[in-house]
Amino acid sequence: MTATYQRMVLASRPTGAVTPDNFRLETVPLPEPADGQVLIRVHYLSLDPYMRGRMVESRSYAQPQKIDETMIGGTVGVVEVSRNPKFAVGDTVLGTLGWAEYGISDGRGLMKVDTRTIPMSAYLGTVGMPGVTAWYGLNRICQPKAGETVLVSAASGAVGSVAGQLAKLQGCRAIGIAGGPDKCRYVTEELGFDACVDHREHTDIRSMTRALKAVAPNGIDGVFENVGGVCLDGALACMNPFGRIAICGLIAGYEGTAIPIHNVFALVAMRLKIEGFIVSDHLDAWPPALAELGQGVASGRLKYRESVAHGLAAAPEAFIGMLAGRNFGKQLVKLA
């Protein structure tokens, strides 16, 4: 065991786009677990768009990340020392230990996971928070019926990839939006979406609308929105009556770009429902979602892809890249 470990703290809040200066790598002494605690070596850190919101002080659902404290984040790791009877050395555990190589926990918020048929890292993606997010938004908000058309933006990402595959499994036509030909090809050829529109080729509402109409000739019934901006306005222009739009994220605006919704008349003309949601509000959805997602991954029905950065020092650049769409699939940082 090392006597020190590294952690990444929030050094300053971004004023415009996030920069590496907003983070600071620190070497700190490795704590001794007290009675009832366990010491966990983190193997994978999850990088997720929601962290961007926590970096600033704004009116939001969550407290902002504190300055000089370890960046929050989901982790999967292995118990190295246990002074808690519920956990044994060698247990693989999911938790939220943050951007750090090691963490101490009293067991609250820690979940043992089975890595025999599901890789450890998948618990941070398809079989974890992003997967449940997709499951909730699709099933509880979009509520698509077989034969309907569902549009998913950021379709190759950790959340979008699951939303679209679940829609396909329910007999829907799934249309993706992704950035660049490689991601679009992956979305259709690997994930099995019926079509994918490259948002880099359609950067204004009119062009995006035309592209979506071409691949969704019968209109769109459900939207799983991760992006906002042109993606959302294009979708609004294609909605069928009584369409449902789950707003999971609006990453197009996270770095400060204004992303107003222009096609507001569609709301009334097509009697649309738009609902923003946060998966942690809906704990009742997690058990059924995780059961379904775990079976999907174990059986190979649900596919996923990961972008893995190596070492904590690489985390800021990986995070900044993810906000710009440079990741390809679930963004992880491998720490052990």
Added chain:
Amino acid sequence: MTATYQRMVLASRPTGAVTPDNFRLETVPLPEPADGQVLIRVHYLSLDPYMRGRMVESRSYAQPQKIDETMIGGTVGVVEVSRNPKFAVGDTVLGTLGWAEYGISDGRGLMKVDTRTIPMSAYLGTVGMPGVTAWYGLNRICQPKAGETVLVSAASGAVGSVAGQLAKLQGCRAIGIAGGPDKCRYVTEELGFDACVDHREHTDIRSMTRALKAVAPNGIDGVFENVGGVCLDGALACMNPFGRIAICGLIAGYEGTAIPIHNVFALVAMRLKIEGFIVSDHLDAWPPALAELGQGVASGRLKYRESVAHGLAAAPEAFIGMLAGRNFGKQLVKLA
């Protein structure tokens, strides 16, 4: 009985704002009712914002109004000749005979109304389509609980006045937005809203937000939106978590002004639900709504105000005025 009557037809579709030229008054022969038909003399014509949408050809829930045909519209009138056993001469009937002094009907879509305790004209307002619209949006979409704060824009209008009064009757704090000090005073002093913000004094989002925060210090839980633009963005900035926004109309944009929604992040941060609706989709709501609204008007609990134009020739200016907010309460045209 006159041998001719007047009707107003759509002469041309507006390209920008509606102008009097878009209408044409015609004198046409009075028809003889055939077997099964009734001839109705229209006493009041209802002018409603939805008519603006019908004047143009756009992707909408309804077919556009045809050129050279009588403008659509709700009417209340009295049967003058009956060749239908279900209607007697002298019956007061609600219908959609359009912008015309007389109309022929086979009885379909015609409803006898009781004018003993409810004035005839109220069936075009509080005890008619506008009232049911308010009832539906408030009860089925906003779903406010006692103690919650509900914001209603166009609060002195036919729909908004009912939405706010119903919210008050349910134990909510009701905040209005209206144009000008007279309307605001009416909203609070006559209709009993707790406060009313004058949108003419708050023409940008920041100013509107400050004004709304001042009168809704505990935040807003439900919004009944008739206007859009600054009203809606101001509301979004004040929403409490899990707030509900019923989009009934967006009159700020009907004459061509762009009314994008800027505060899109609130959708996720506050997990908001926005739902556009059209009351004619929800026929199941009409009987309970009309029963409640009728009792409210008959008992004096629900108050309302009317702007009455006289004669069909005055209808275009009254309609154009309504789109600009120059009416005060339900806009009617008295024809007999």
